[in-house]
Amino acid sequence: AQSVTQLDSQVPVFEEAPVELRCNYSSSVSVYLFWYVQYPNQGLQLLLKYLSGSTLVKGINGFEAEFNKSQTSFHLRKPSVHISDTAEYFCAVRNRTYSGGGADGLTFGKGTHLIIQP
Amino acid sequence: DTGVSQNPRHKITKRGQNVTFRCDPISEHNRLYWYRQTLGQGPEFLTYFQNEAQLEKSRLLSDRFSAERPKGSFSTLEIQRTEQGDSAMYLCASSPLSHSIGETQYFGPGTRLLVL
Numbered sequence: 001a002q003s004v005t006q007l008d009s010q011v012p013v014f015e016e017a018p019v020e021l022r023c024n025y026s027s028s029v030s031v032y033l034f035w036y037v038q039y040p041n042q043g044l045q046l047l048l049k050y051l052s053g054s055t056l057v058k059g060i061n062g063f064e065a066e067f068n069k070s071q072t073s074f075h076l077r078k079p080s081v082h083i084s085d086t087a088e089y090f091c092a093v094r095n096r097t098y099s100g101g102g103a104d105g106l107t108f109g110k111g112t113h114l115i116i117q118p
Numbered sequence: 119d120t121g122v123s124q125n126p127r128h129k130i131t132k133r134g135q136n137v138t139f140r141c142d143p144i145s146e147h148n149r150l151y152w153y154r155q156t157l158g159q160g161p162e163f164l165t166y167f168q169n170e171a172q173l174e175k176s177r178l179l180s181d182r183f184s185a186e187r188p189k190g191s192f193s194t195l196e197i198q199r200t201e202q203g204d205s206a207m208y209l210c211a212s213s214p215l216s217h218s219i220g221e222t223q224y225f226g227p228g229t230r231l232l233v234l
Contacts, residue, residue: 004160009158036225041227042227043121043122043209043225043226043227043228044161044209044211044225045225046222046223046224049222090160090161092160105151105153105163105164105166105174105176106151106153106161106163106223107163108160108161108162109160110158110159110160111158111159111160
C-alpha cells in the first residue's frame, strides 16, 4: 500500500517570496513521483516528475523538486512566486512496476492550497 | 482543442437515479484512467483501461459503478442507483502506451456530480 502526506493544507506567501510545499510518501516498493497543479475550474496539469537520475527535477513555471530517498520526501519549491501561482498543488506517486490490487493508478496527497498575497 | 474532454461538465441528479459520464482521451493514447475527487481531498484512482481492456479496478469501485471502453477510444462511467455519497468530481486521464509507466497522465476538466 502507498500513501502520500502533504502536511500543509494551506500555504500563504507574499508575492515574489520563495515557497516550499512539502510532500512525504510511504511505499513498500520503488515509486515514481509527480507534482500536479489544479487551477480553479480546470483539470490537473503536470508540473514535474521524478523517474530516475538526478534527484533535482525542474518543471514548468519555474518550479523544481528534490527527491530525497532517505527521508521519502519530494518537496516542491519556487524561488519567487507570482499571483498566477495561486492554485491547489498535489503530490502523487505510482509504483514502478505493475502490481495490481488497485495500485496501478496514481496515489495522490490531499493537496496544498497555495495562496499568494500581494 | 486536442486535450482530454469530459461530458457533461456538471450533473445534478436525484438519489436512486442512474448517471453516465463520457471521456474522450487524447487521440492515440492507449491508456485511460478514471479518478474520483471529493471536496478537500486529492483524486482517488478508480479504474484504468489499456485499449479496450479494463486492467485494474480499485476497491473504491463498488458494484454500482461500471466503466467501459468498447472500441478503445472514448470511455463511459456509469453509476447505478446513485447515493449522496457519490457526489464528487469524476476525473478522466489518458496516457500513451510506453515502456515506462511513469508516462505522464493528462487530465480532463472533470464532471462534477451532485446527488440530491
